[in-house]
Amino acid sequence: MNLVKTYGGWKNRQLIAFFERYARVVLTRYADKVKYWMTFNEINSALHFPVMSQGLVASNGGNEMQNRYQAWHNQFVAGAKAVAIAHQLRSDLQIGCMLLYATTYAYDANPENQLAALKENQAMNHFCGDVQVRGEYPLYTESLMNHYGFSFKDLDTKPEDFKVLAANPVDYIGFSYYMSTAVNVTDKRLATANGNLVGGVKNPFLEASDWGWQIDPAGLRIALNELANRYNKPVFVVENGLGAKDVPDANHFVQDDYRINYLRAHIEAIRGAIADGVPVMGYTPWGCIDLVSASTGQMSKRYGFIYVDLDDEGHGTMKRYKKASFDWYKQVIASNGEQL
Template sequence: WSRIFPNGDETQPNEAGLKFYDDVIDQCLANNIEPVITISHYELPLNLAKRYGGWKNRYLIEFYETFARAILTRYASKVKYWMTFNEINSAAHFPVMGQGLVPSTGANDKKNVFQAWHNQFVASAKAVKIAHELRKDIQVGCMILYATSYAYDSNPVNQLANLQHNQDFNFFCADVQVRGAYPTYTKRLLAEYDLTFDDLETTDGDLALLQQYPVDYIGFSYYMSSAVETTGSVTDTVAGNLMGGVKNPFLKASDWGWQIDPTGLRIALNELYDRYQKPLFVVENGLGAIDKPDKNFYVEDDYRIDYLKQHIEAMAGAIDDGVDLMGYTPWGCIDLVSASTGEMSKRYGFIYVDLDDQGHGTLARYPKKSFYWYQDVIKHNGLTKK
């Protein structure tokens, strides 16, 4: 966004920014790579956060519409698959990246988070409208952070808490964007923060747009699962993707405490497809780990290969279950600073980058063992027997 509209509120795009993406997209197509574009991925122009207070301000609907129209008009003929907001539900725990809200602009007030979500839902519907007017077969999806959630035990109190956790975190944003209306449990969810729907600034026109322009598919990230325990009988906790929880005794965890659960991905795919009956797209899935290169900067990351292999097998199982899974893009192709922790040492890529947490290094790139393994996976559109 900020490369094309540096301040976010301009009326005309930055042509140099568009030229950058012209080259990226054309290079992808020249190499038989299908581009998938997320319109807004944790990069709100700083001016929109500082001057307007982030997504709680309705002005951002208009600014996003201008941005979306500019890039969709430019690239709709070349790019078929789009998503409107990255991990939109992550604002439940960390609103700064997705909504541009910080404590000084109301991040600690849940009313602002829900207002920001509403404005993003409307903006998303407008993007779907623009896209479908430009190209009939274009596909525009939502994108959520999905962490399969289990009740810690059969205690009905934990079962109910888990059901409500799933509604509040895993489903709420997708329910609105896929079904085109706020779910019935919205009343209960808002009441938890002493809010009602009337406390939000909405219009009949907003609700009509949501109903008329739902997304075409559901994109989601999947790294881990979580367990819900509310009675206080379990004190052993673990970290997670912007959120933590109690430790699941049946699962191992990554170097950062994220519980590794490939079966949870199969469950997630079934849960989402049963609920929405629209195609699913796993657009992030990977293992953040401490990689130790040898003297030639080669990394034998069998642990990453094992993680991805198990999750790909879980997707194959979900397809056998009848799930319509349209695609898979792992996170990620190259090492980069982790968005959730700000560390370069938390590496996900198939390509090792010579850079440490203090910014020291040559930035030289070296394929890891997983690079060649995944090269074979995509060559055969799936796992081979060897």
Template sequence: MAQKANRDNHFYADVQIFGEYPKHVLNYFEENGFQIAWTDEDLQLLKDYTVDFLSFSYYMSMVVSKNAAQREKVGGNLMTGVKNPYLNTSEWGWQVDPVGLRISLIDLYDTYRIPLFVVENGIGSTDMLTADGTVEDDYRIAYFRDHFEQMNLAIKDGVELMGYTSWGCIDIVSASTSQMTKRYGFIYVDADDLGNGTYNRFKKKSFHWYKDVIETNGASLYTELQPATK
């Protein structure tokens, strides 16, 4: 089951990187009577215009189970899966798994052998603005620190990781829940779920931390903080 789930996840990248549909997908189309109206020119275009690097989002990991009794569902951004009882979760039930990012990086690089780019990664949480106009979001710092450390280990394992961007730099309405109070940013925006507020912006503690990470090229990462369990 895990192998099938991984093959399904790789489907889109397979087409864009290898320039053709994988055989197991073609078999699935045939077995289910799907008739794709493509031409030889379409197939040649796929071969001629493959991508130079692979970008992907990573927020959490999920597992699969053949045992229906063990299939406690866990939510996610666009996908749902089976809960892993060994992982902590965010307030919205997203499983926090930094090691899973390293595993994903190694798996993708070993499969495709092209540079990788993490284009979304972050944690949504309820942030409280303090009287002095900041947010003490050590939980967010811990989340990013743990994921950055695993990315560094993946690079040492031979992965060609060309870049990283977080989700996101500033609080915006969450696409998955339509909530403003599910906050991801390094900058706090004074607005609630109904659009009320001044919309003034305040730098969170994580803003200054992330700035230091960038300026020191990661040397500031290894400060002891609490695990990311919120």
């Protein structure tokens, strides 16, 4: 909060030095215990939600896209410096980036929608990864910025920034995956998928969650293939899960077969990607216990294997109860995904 109030969030270059110091302290302390790290959670989500990853709101310039790209640049440099620190400490430390990834389709074969899907992929799914994994800005950078009325030269950069980026790319790609999206610019009559975090239109081939997020296990297999083959580095699914309305019975038990089915289908998609040759490092679902949903601020949007007796108003005993998915996922872990 102090970084937001005093310094204006990540659009301020001073945060690079702050983060470098923070990373050095934490990495030095835990280098012997923790081998896998990630720098900024869902860094690309700032395209739509800059408050969550950049500390930018309307009052400190969050509505101006130039500030978001400036904040990204500062984060890219800070993250690269963290990579350098880690590799200096131990050769076996691995630092990854972390993306919010939504596999993006054109709604149909209309070339205008195909082009729009390409542009959406560049802006949302690829830009932050391209810089952090490749160590340089992609060719389409100026096009992205021109779309919002500014140029790359308008950003506050220093020559040494680009040397740091080039010398310290991340070791792997971590990402969250909850849904896919479909892009349409040709038919204004199509219904929008309001539940989707990144917008788009409803995909007629997919079912949706209680909150309108389109469920697409095949999209995860596509995402794994796209990322691994784009960057030729290992990939790690670090978030995947189903937010649902859980109704416990008289014994506080939730028979959440819908959650089991969702996770099973996505783990099977990962198995398919591995068969495709994708180097998948791991899979961690969101999440193990019910908590307030970041996307809606609701307790009633539940993801966990453990039910917490608490409602959206904060009323309840806060006691915890295993759902059906608890023992199911315990078996999945024990068998390394063989028993689904």
